[in-house]
Amino acid sequence: MEAAAAPVRTIRVRGVTPGWALGALAFLAVAFVVGVVAGPVDIGVGDVLRSLGEKLGIPGVTSPLDATHESILWDLRVPRVLLAALVGGMLAVAGATYQGVFHNPLADPYLLGVAAGAGLGATLAIAYLPHALEGRQVLPFAAFAGAAVAVVLAYGIGRAAGRERDSATLVLAGVTVASFFTALQTFVQQQNTETLQEVTSWILGSLPNTGWSDVAVLAPYVLLATAVIVAMRRVVDVLSLGDLEAASLGVDVRRTRLALVVAATVGTAAAVAVCGLIAFVGIIVPHAIRLVVGTSYRGLLPLSFVVGAGFLILADVVARTALAPAEVPIGVITALFGAPFFAFVLRTRGGRA
């Protein structure tokens, strides 16, 4: 390089550094193994690997497990761990997305009434459609419809009331819709005391033991929503400069924000429909990553998915083993362990962010 021409050293953009990417993937892998191995029936890591080898058709590898254990492994534990990963990853990515597009560090799926709408939809289904819980066919759609209605309402009110491009108005509209829907839901619950218990357990969140069917239902929504959001991760950084500055850089702020909110909401509603309201993942995971790694959205969004997935797998392990054979609602675990962990991160690393 000639010194005279002084070609400027080009800049590096961190995004996800290889070190943090490997760290996050290793965390997910460890969580996955723990999730598959943990449980009342003893299945070792070696057994799991050899069983996987046989499934993949690796010559010379045969599973040491009998049919019962094979079934426990492949029909119960693996789908449950995958479900936890999909839900955790989705909630974390959606939370980070809401925080970016609304410039609000407290934004999560509860904002914009997504969770409250899904809760109302599910409660109506449980109260008035007696077979909803048996087949688990109607519940997701009811929750999904409730979430969609809530977001459309929040968006409509926010746009009608607010000055153009004002994201704070949208947040206020979301909070308004959320409290109205929560009140409606409580009212419906009170009118149907016999279903109170079912609704309550759904609201606290729990992963169903339904094998592959829920994974199959949820995966397309989560993967599509996450793909859209991660593809747009650089634009989320531009939006984090505020609506006016993003617009002055040639970004169509309203359309971009709408696309991101729709993706995050569709994914969240699908996750909430399957697993109920799992609190705190959408706030804790992105903020913990930001405090530890200190990264822009281009790094934060992909990392959130991976770390959120691992986090919820581990939370689910605690939920099903702590008081075995009884199951603690996973929403209780995420808040019970998430809050102190987050307080610790905030205290020790807060000064760096």
Next chain:
Amino acid sequence: MSAIALDGVTVRLGGRPVVREVTAQVECGEWVALIGPNGAGKTTLLRAIAGLLPYEGHVSLFERPAADLERRERARLLAVVPQEPQTPPWLTVAEYALMGRTPHLGPLAREGAADRDAAARALDRLGLEPFAERALGTLSGGERQRVVVARALAQEAPIVLLDEPTAALDIGHQQQALELLDALRSADGLTLVAAMHDLTLAAQYADRVLLLAEGRIVADGAPADVLTESALAEHYGASVRVVTLDDRIAVLPSRGS
């Protein structure tokens, strides 16, 4: 050729006209200072020129109607340095400067080597290369201001609108920032329109001064012609003396004797 031409531009905020019937031209390579008392409509006019607010009347950039320009096309012609820029503390200086490339990129804002080079050049010209990996949250006010200018430079737009670019800086950093802008203007042939509060700095750096009062342009001309004691008394309600310093004028507040 005129870089910016305004013809009867009116902007209403909440139904109230904040900018009224503004007609003005800015020539290529000119530095025009936009002055006027608080609430005169300086920021609103800048936002209308940048297409960030709906307006009545016509705005042309390089003799093309701004209304016909696609968003990114407009952002490639015109960069904005806002009064209070958002600087998310977790972004690095390099990442922030790179965002200036957004109008040159596709809808997913995926940058290439050429864009990283453009951002690096902008940082280099502002002496910010050593800061490239620093987080914005760790910078001082003066450093942050330079980073925002670097983002505007990386945008490589021939027009730069600045809203009180030196409001948060001390007198030394104010002069450094304005000297820097002037040097960049000569080197790149930039056209600068800056809303400025400090009338002395406006007089010393701008080629031309537009005085805005209650949304209208009430004076337009060379600094010495616009910044008169009587005009400032009338529109600012200010008691000042205008003096000449090294062939340029300075505006001094005076309590009278």
